[in-house]
Amino acid sequence: MPKQIHIRLDDRIHLSLLEYSRVTGKTIQDCITDALVQSFDDKYREKRRGTAKFTFIDLFAGIGGMRLAFEANGGQCVFSCEWDRYCQKTYFDNFGVMPYGDIRKIYEKDIPNHDILVAGFPCQPFSIAGVSKKNSLGRATGFLDKTQGTLFFEVVRILNEKRPRAFLLENVKNLKSHDKGRTWKIIMESLEKLDYEVFTDILDGQMFVPQHRERVFIVGFDRKRYGNDVTFDFNLQKPKNEPVLSNILEKRVDRKYTLSDHLWKYLQEYATKQKAKGNGFGYGLVDKKGITRTLSARYYKDGSEILIPQEGENPRRLTPRECARLQGYSDEYAITVSDTQAYKQFGNSVVVPLVTAVANMIVEKMEDMKEIDIRRENIG
Incomplete structure (x- = not known):
């Protein structure tokens, strides 16, 4: 059960809190909770400061399997989000960080800048009602309209606001056939309109663990940084010994x-x-x-x-x-x-060594394209 505490605020802080609540659309309670979560996160990041090769955020984090994978490749997690309170406990007990709760209540501008967005988002059908209504009224529809109301929309709005260099999304194999393929089509269209070069594959965890577990992986690289000629494949190195x-x-x-x-x-x-x-x-x-x-x-x-x-x-x-x-x-x-x-x-978790291998390929690809990135930043 959630615990209650009472705090005293001076007038200046209270007014600032009211204004922030108005801008973000969050309750005062959610604003204060987020501030406390941020303080835990800041303490953890202070310990890792200066040692990371890149930064990433961990959305729909579960118990941190994706986090382990990207940390193993030299990354520093600067933001995590998970709504399930039992998963939050496990996450905190292992990483010393309390993930933010409901992603729908997170103001995207508050999320720290990062190099890679990581998310294992839930699979939901998309409603066409809103888009159909706009079409009937002769109004234009943007890429955000088609995903509005789904949890994938939360990934889209954060990618749109923060524009990380790359992303990794993971989901069940059936995502491709979900809702007669319509869900997959909208996801691909949305990522394309965000101007990311997207690569997908279905990978089986049995390469690394003694379990048949197929999942779809979606990797994207920012075209605005790297151009349109990005190449990427999921050619994983199979371990010498087969898992038993x-x-x-x-x-x-x-x-x-x-x-x-x-x-x-x-x-x-x-x-x-x-x-x-x-x-x-x-x-x-x-x-x-x-x-x-x-x-x-x-x-x-x-x-x-x-x-x-x-x-x-x-x-x-x-x-x-x-x-x-x-x-x-x-x-x-x-x-x-x-x-x-x-x-x-x-x-509900990912196969950690499989994601670690995919993360390694993403990081290596970003290293290979570093000169392109620097050149474009200088031109800009």
């Missing part, structure tokens, strides 16, 4: 993760019924020498998509730490929430 599930399993596991007789019987009967109907739905009993299905946020319910066989007893779920490893998090990463929340968080 047995390498991430804990040696001693609490019996609470073993399925009860009731649940195990239910899953078996359900799978039998589905098979009889010609469906492939059912539990996933994995081969320890292989890889798993995709870990999902619903894993906390019954763990059915990834079950570990146990000799002489019912199979078991993965532990939260094993889920963290399955997503490429190191054992130094702190898990400070309940099992239920941890399963949700890791199920």
Whole structure:
């Protein structure tokens, strides 16, 4: 539950706060909360000052998987945003920074300048009602109109205001077919109209972790800085050793993760019924020498998509730490929430080493184009 505090402000600060609230459209409470969050962020950045190769912001941050990836490549995070309070706790416990809350309440001009925007935005359908109405009235529609009301709009308005050198967006594979392909079309059109050179690919996390996990990655570079001749590909270097599930399993596991007789019987009967109907739905009993299905946020319910066989007893779920490893998090990463929340968080997370590899290619490309960037800045 949110906690309440009472503070005293002198007249000068109060008047300034009222004016800022009016300009940004935020409540006084939100303004004060943002100021406190900013103070935490400033303290963290002070420790890293002067050591970073580039700066980035972390939108729809979750538990910081993208942040870990870009920090591993020498970046400094100057702003983060995540609305889920349990994810905020995990983020704070691992990075010492409290992310801002609702991105829709963030005034884009307040976001620090940065080199790379990073976001794993949720997938939503786009409404054409507003655009149709404007067309019927003979009014022009801009690229912001088509995305208004969606969370992707928040990414667009920040890109439009801050114009970072590059961006990385990540989403589920089905984003490309979502809403009969219309969502993808609008996203590509919006990024194109922002004047970014855009590259996309679907990458599978099993190159780096023992999990089949396909995600779409969207990378963009600012044409106003780098011109129209930017090239980029997702040619990842495959690790020498293929990931194997047995390498991430804990040696001693609490019996609470073993399925009860009731649940195990239910899953078996359900799978039998589905098979009889010609469906492939059912539990996933994995081969320890292989890889798993995709870990999902619903894993906390019954763990059915990834079950570990146990000799002489019912199979078991993965532990939260094993889920963290399955997503490429190191054992130094702190898990400070309940099992239920941890399963949700890791199920929604990115494969950290995969994003680290993509981030490395983005940073290297920016380094390659540094002279073009400097030349254009001098001309400007």
